[in-house]
Amino acid sequence: MKNFYTCFLVLLSMLCWAQETDSIKGNTSWAVSTGAEYGTVLPTNIHLESYPNRGYTGYSFQFLKQATGAKDWEKLYNYPQYGIGFFAFDFLENKQMGSPFAVYGIYNAKIKQWGKLKWSHHINFGISFNSNPFDLENRYYNTSVGSKTNMFISVGTGLYYEMGKHFDLGLNLKFNHLSNGSLKIPNKGLNSVAPQLSLVYYPERVTIKRDDSVTTNNKKYNTLEFSVFAGRKDAFYKGERRDEIKLYDGFDYSIYGTEAFYLRQYSAKSAYGIGIGITKDEEYNNTMYVSDSTLYQKKRFSHSQLLFSVIPTYRLMIGNLYVNVGAGYYAFKKTTKYDKTAFFQRIGLQYQFTDRLFASFGINAYDFHVANYLEWKLGYTFSKKARK
Template sequence: MMRWNRWLLPTLLLLGSVRPLQAQRRAAAPLVLGAYVQGSFILAHTPAVQHLAVSHPTGFELNLQRQTTGAEPWHTWYKYPKIGLALVYYDYHNPVLGQSYAATAYINKALWRTRRQELNFRLGTGVGYFPVRYNPATNHKNTIVSSGLNATLQTRLEYDVALSEQLGLLLGLGLNHYSNGATTKPNFGINLPTVLLGLNYHQQRPFRPLNSAPAPAPAELGRSFLNVSTSMGWKQRNTSDNRRYPVNSVTLVVGHRVNRKSNLMAGVEGFYDRSLRAQLRDTARAGDQLPDVKKAGAYVGHELLFGRLAFVAHLGFYLYNPYKSNKFYYERLGLKYHFTERVFGNVDLKVHGGSADVIEWRLGVKL
């Protein structure tokens, strides 16, 4: 996949925060500055990475958060979350893995808040860079990372307690994941369960919202709609074949706005993965009648809405699958952003039973 495409995932999250951040500047939305140390271990989620799950990576993070104030309706629906940017460094204490550098954009949702304490849940995504990666000649043991740029996903539970009027002690438990979505192989990815300790500087504490009145319900509440979209992705078939094969899909979806925060979705889609055709040709004998590699499926899904931005989760089942190269079902996680009322874009990770299949770059229209 072309490298510039990998920056689109965090960009969508940042775009989702542009309008609220502009409104917050007018209202002098308060900032939170943080610095944390991290201790982790590598989760051996498959036997292929067992030989690398022996060290204890350590990391350091700097972040900047902006407190939403009620300038947008969705701020009050989510009880005034924070929107943040973070820079994360890890040393894996293993020459096979080296270090990583990441930039993430995230949302931090308050689960419980008092004058002196906060319990927050953080969800973010971004781009990670690994200077040391798989090389068949010089670093063949690195089955985790085969590309310099990787997508990163981050979940975290954070407890912040006031040490003074503006300084807070932060304790956290999290999970960091790095993967290139099978764009290049090997790509088993790396999962880092993490413990955090650090300090937060709060520009305003306790938090005082700009607008505490209930936000009006969205005009789309209770309405149904259609989405039509197409996607493009690229994937490497295996470590001995360096070519990137295109993967396409076409999707038709019916959606319904069930409440302020959620859309429920049901759709049908077709897939054409050219790497499967190359795989068949490698294994077939002369004169064999090759099965069709095209697939068709149906899925149900959910969209968690934050203004123009949505977190997407789908569960699908193949209805037409002559060449059974994978499980009968698939999952999809991603980000969706409405550029206009009608036109949207997605960055999705399609997965088969926990194993990445392809990163899909989607463009669609809402009808």
């Protein structure tokens, strides 16, 4: 799980618009940043709504590095800052929620600058620890998180003012999110919003000067890829007589399958295409029922049913890292009242170890916001032809 969250940082952090191309004069730069925020936990479920005070404080420390343009993707994405950070929550009057802290990767990009005043945005992604999960025995009823370990996502935007050669003072508006990708139910997510005051220290500033002479590799390719994937999820009983069993009682299920994609590159950053897949989902092939106040499961079909999917996909390319975003449909899925919809969405990070071999990590979701499962993928590029 830790490896997945670390890799997935790049997936979210690169979903941004590139600015006009610049070149950098000077040496590679690093910086450190500290921040403090006071905000509120959003009342996104009935248990959070019952809290009289949802205020919290947060504290961050970040180590940042300035991209120099040594690689093509750094030029394409306007020489961003990237690095690693640490964040700690203090829920003040709601200590029963735990004291989660996060380790995460960082992507910062400048949007606009007016003299010494800069407007930037940031995307952070990592893993958090030490949450208090939903636990009936210990009388912790908050359904926001079902596990001690969760994904940590933070996005925000803000203004920074250059105070001399070494310091920037920043004021940001942040949104934070904790969830586990449905590895453990419940997983409604814990969301918070806050203004943040930050101070950034630069031992040596890097001077950025516009340069229109930057060149990149303009070759474009059509590719044919095959892969196998697997995942795991926690599902709970939603049928009748639920009051006879524990809340969120259910079973763990495995998912695995194979896919083929054809993609056409149309710029140095982007490609689009379509894929087909065959999936075996144990949750779909089993059903749960209650008898004698006990939850059981049984086979839903006499023979296991496979799911056939069609998946239009967009790809964002950053060197050997690809961000894949798709929306698919299970063409022949038989659905009943408590089944998940036949439409699904996915977002994943693919890394090319060689020109042919790749691995991918991603999230499969439905209704555009509910995580279904995390998927791990290994694949091979059978055809890669340059476009004329």
